Structures are given as structure tokens and as C-alpha cells.
Amino acid sequence: MNSLGPVIWLLAVILSLSVIGGGECSDYRLSRNVLPTFYDLTISLRGDAENPEEIFDGEVKITLHALQANVQQITLHKDNIDILSNAQLYNDAGLIVEDIVNTSMTYKQETQQLTLHLEQPLVAMQSYVLLFKYTGIVRTDMTGLFSASYIEEQTGKTKWMALTQMQRLNARLVFPCFDEPALKAKFQVHIGRPNGLNAISNTKLLETTDDGHNRFVDHFDVTPLMSTYLLAFMISDYKARGNLSDFAVVSRPDYYNKTQFSYQVGQQVMSAFGKLFHQPYPDLGNQALLYASSPRFPHNGMENWGLILYKDAVLVQDPGYTDGWEDQEYCIRILAHETSHMWFGNSVTFKWWSYFWLNEAFARYYEYFMAHQVNVHTIIYWC
Numbered sequence: 224m225n226s227l228g229p230v231i232w233l234l235a236v237i238l239s240l241s242v243i244g245g246g247e248c249s250d251y252r253l254s255r256n257v258l259p260t261f262y263d264l265t266i267s268l269r270g271d272a273e274n275p276e277e278i279f280d281g282e283v284k285i286t287l288h289a290l291q292a293n294v295q296q297i298t299l300h301k302d303n304i305d306i307l308s309n310a311q312l313y314n315d316a317g318l319i320v321e322d323i324v325n326t327s328m329t330y331k332q333e334t335q336q337l338t339l340h341l342e343q344p345l346v347a348m349q350s351y352v353l354l355f356k357y358t359g360i361v362r363t364d365m366t367g368l369f370s371a372s373y374i375e376e377q378t379g380k381t382k383w384m385a386l387t388q389m390q391r392l393n394a395r396l397v398f399p400c401f402d403e404p405a406l407k408a409k410f411q412v413h414i415g416r417p418n419g420l421n422a423i424s425n426t427k428l429l430e431t432t433d434d435g436h437n438r439f440v441d442h443f444d445v446t447p448l449m450s451t452y453l454l455a456f457m458i459s460d461y462k463a464r465g466n467l468s469d470f471a472v473v474s475r476p477d478y479y480n481k482t483q484f485s486y487q488v489g490q491q492v493m494s495a496f497g498k499l500f501h502q503p504y505p506d507l508g509n510q511a512l513l514y515a516s517s518p519r520f521p522h523n524g525m526e527n528w529g530l531i532l533y534k535d536a537v538l539v540q541d542p543g544y545t546d547g548w549e550d551q552e553y554c555i556r557i558l559a560h561e562t563s564h565m566w567f568g569n570s571v572t573f574k575w576w577s578y579f580w581l582n583e584a585f586a587r588y589y590e591y592f593m594a595h596q597v598n599v600h601t602i603i604y605w606c
Contacts, residue, residue: 251334252403256294257345259401259408261286266368266397267415268361268385268458271437275383277361279368280415283398285353286408289345297345297353298338300395300402301330303367304359310339315350335395355399361385367396371519376477384420384459386517386532388525391576394451404450405574412443416458424456425449425529427468427511447508447528450572455527457515473515478539482516484546485538488555489514491597492562496589500566507570514538514558523557526564526586533557555597560590 263284269276281304287297310323320343327340345351362369365388372383387397395402414422418437422428426444434440446454462479464486465471472482472489493512497503504512509529516538524533537557540546567585 253298253300253336253401253406256291257287257289257297259285259287259299259406260350261408262398262400262410263413264398264410264454265413265415265440266456267440268417271417272383272419272460275361275370275385279359279361281355281357281359281398283355283357283400285355285400286350287353288350289347292347293344294347295341295344296338297341298336299399300335300392301337301357301399302335302392302395304357304396304399306399307356307358311354312339312341313352313354315352317352320351335392337399357399359397362396365519365521366393369519371517373475373518375475382460382475384457384461384517386457386459386515386520387455387527388521388532389454389527390452390525391579392452394454397454400451402451404452404572404576407448407450407572409448410446410454412446412454412456414441414443414456414458415439416441420458420460422456422458423461423467423473423513423515423530425454425511425527426509444510447570449528449569453526453528453569455525455530455532457517457530457532461515463513467513468511470512471514472538473513474535474538475516475518478516478535481539481541484540484551485514485554485558488558488597489562492555492559492593495593495596496562496566499593502566504565507565509565512562512565524561526561526568528565528569531561533561552594555594556590559593559597560586563589563593 265282267280269278311319312321312323314320321341323339329338368385368387370383370385372381375382392402394400412424415434416422416439418439422441424443425446429442429444432440461473462476463471463473464479464482470490472486474482493504511529513530514533515530516533516535518535520532520534523537524531537554540550563586568582573579573582
């Protein structure tokens with residue numbers, strides 16, 4: 224029997240290869256024949272500040288172009304969102320080119336790819352705008368757009384909030400998009416919310432408009448060119464320490480007096496990185512950098528460009544409980560790590576997820592390098 228062993232294994236390998244070769248292999252990568260350049264995204268929460276609903280409304284206008292002639296389909300990502308009506312394709316003059324009905328759309332659940340089959344091919348290098356109206360789910364699993372809550376100390380009331388986690392493949396849970404790191408574009412975000420809450424996003428707030436029925440829409444500045452996984456926003460009753468158009472730490476009101484340390488660290492870290500790389504943060508293309516805390520978050524921090532989201536424990540220093548040296552060292556390292564991504568990972572980005580390790584390697588190195596540069600004694604003195 225021992226002599227037959229190698230023969231049996233060889234036959235098994237040959238059989239396996241023939242099965243693999245004969246089967247269909249799904250293509251998870253998008254083609255490069257159509258590229259996005261700009262997303263105009265509106266997300267509107269339903270319900271009010273006390274009773275949020277699990278469904279949100281979305282509208283996205285994607286500016287795109289074909290790189291070659293005779294492109295007659297557009298393929299992008301979506302996951303767990305429902306297209307409400309036909310998609311519309313407009314030319315650069317704002318005139319409708321095609322009303323794309325549901326029967327002209329095909330969806331592959333395995334790859335989460337939505338393909339729009341066009342009646343006429345796209346003109347190469349001409350800009351088009353693709354419009355989707357849809358609904359999505361405010362999730363509970365800390366992916367895409369998800370909910371969180373906390374108990375207000377003075378009243379004992381439950382306070383609700385919504386925030387995002389797009390990395391790695393979760394932007395497609397929030398809006399139809401070309402959800403790959405190399406397919407960078409600029410974004411402009413508009414957040415519809417009930418009175419009593421406020422919104423923050425990757426860039427500074429431009430204006431707030433009254434939408435009627437005790438609802439408002441916050442309009443944010445255009446982002447730098449960036450990957451979909453870096454888009455972020457938060458809707459809450461939080462309070463900011465600092466200037467929301469420049470640098471601020473955003474936390475629940477109960478924690479305002481416990482964020483002085485992280486605020487001082489953030490200022491030092493951002494300035495030190497700018498000097499080290501001879502490129503101040505605003506020169507990267509974004510004026511605002513916000514640190515925001517959450518009672519629920521899947522990581523210590525997430526390096527969304529201009530809106531870094533953290534667990535509460537990173538930003539909040541509770542006197543006598545979580546303000547010891549180990550807690551402060553932890554805070555400094557994580558802030559340095561996530562802030563370094565503005566230069567390594569955000570401004571310069573890996574082409575595909577197989578190179579994600581390089582993104583984190585630079586950040587891990589600089590989390591210790593920069594933590595050593597921060598003048599902790601000065602920070603403690605001022606706190």
C-alpha cells in the first residue's frame with residue numbers, strides 16, 4: 224500500500240487541477256475601461272434624534288468617463304442597498320443620454336458587482352454623470368453606516384448616533400461605487416439629519432440648509448482625490464474641542480473635559496509630521512483634521528482622510544482612572560499611527576489590498592518614532 228501512496232496523490236492532484244481548470248472563476252476586480260472622477264453623495268437619515276430608523280435614503284451622482292471606444296457597459300460595486308428606480312446617465316451638458324431600466328442591470332452577489340448594459344456606447348474620454356437613487360441599511364455590525372449609542376450621565380437617557388467604517392470593502396454598503404483602492408476620485412458629501420443632531424465628515428462644513436419638517440442638510444467641502452474606503456461621516460450630538468474647520472477633537476458632551484490631552488497630542492503630532500515630511504498637512508489638500516470618538520468601533524482607530532474615528536478609550540482621559548502613563552502612551556501611539564496615514568496610505572495609496580501590509584508598516588514605524596518626538600511633559604503641564 225505504501226508504494227501506491229504517491230500514485231494516488233498524483234492522481235488526486237491531476238483530478239483537482241482538471242476540476243479547477245474546468246470551472247468558472249469569478250473576476251472580483253473591476254475593469255479599467257471606465258473610471259470615476261467625482262462622487263456627489265447625499266445620505267439622509269430617517270426618524271428623529273430620539274427614534275432613529277434602520278433605513279437611510281441615498282442619492283449619488285458619479286462623474287465618470289470611458290478610456291476607450293465602444294464601451295457599452297458600466298460595472299461597479301453595491302452591497303445590500305436597493306436601487307429605487309431607473310438609473311440615469313447624463314452627458315457633460317447635463318442632458319439625459321439614457322434611462323437605464325432595471326432589466327438592463329445585472330447583479331452578481333458573489334462579486335457584489337452591478338453591471339449596467341447601455342443601448343449606446345460611451346464616447347471615449349467624454350465625461351458623463353451616472354445617477355442612482357436608493358435605500359440602505361443602518362447596520363449594527365460596525366460596517367458601512369452603523370449605529371451606536373451611549374447613556375448620558377446626567378439624565379440617564381440613551382443617545383443615538385450613526386457613523387461609518389468603509390475599510391476594506393464596505394463603501395459599497397453605503398453607496399454604489401467603484402470600491403477599489405486604486406480607483407480614486409473626489410467626493411462631496413451632503414448629510415440629511417433631524418434637528419438635535421449634527422454631522423461631520425472628511426472636510427469642513429460649508430453650509431447647513433433647512434430641509435423643512437425640523438430637518439436639516441449639512442453640505443461639506445470637496446475632498447482631495449482619495450479611495451472610497453477613506454470616506455467617512457458621523458451624525459451625533461457630539462461637542463468639538465477646537466475648530467471644526469481646522470483641527471478638533473469631537474466627543475460626547477460628557478467627555479469634553481476629558482479630551483484635553485488627546486487634543487494637545489494631536490496638535491503636536493500633526494505639526495511634527497508636517498515638519499518631518501516637509502509637507503504640512505493642509506498642503507495634502509484638506510484643511511480640516513478631526514479626531515472623533517465612538518462608544519462602538521471595530522478598531523483602535525481608522526485613518527479616514529480628515530475624519531479619524533477612534534474608540535472612546537483612545538481619546539478620553541478620565542482623571543484618576545485612565546490618565547496614567549500607560550494610557551497616555553497608548554493614546555500617543557495610536558494618534559501618531561493614524562495621523563501618519565494622512566501621508567502614507569491616504570495621499571499615497573497602495574494599488575491593491577495585497578499591498579495593505581506596506582500601508583500599515585509605515586504607520587507602525589512612525590507610531591513609535593513620532594511618539595518619541597512628542598513632548599509629553601509639556602502636554603501634561605498644560606493639562
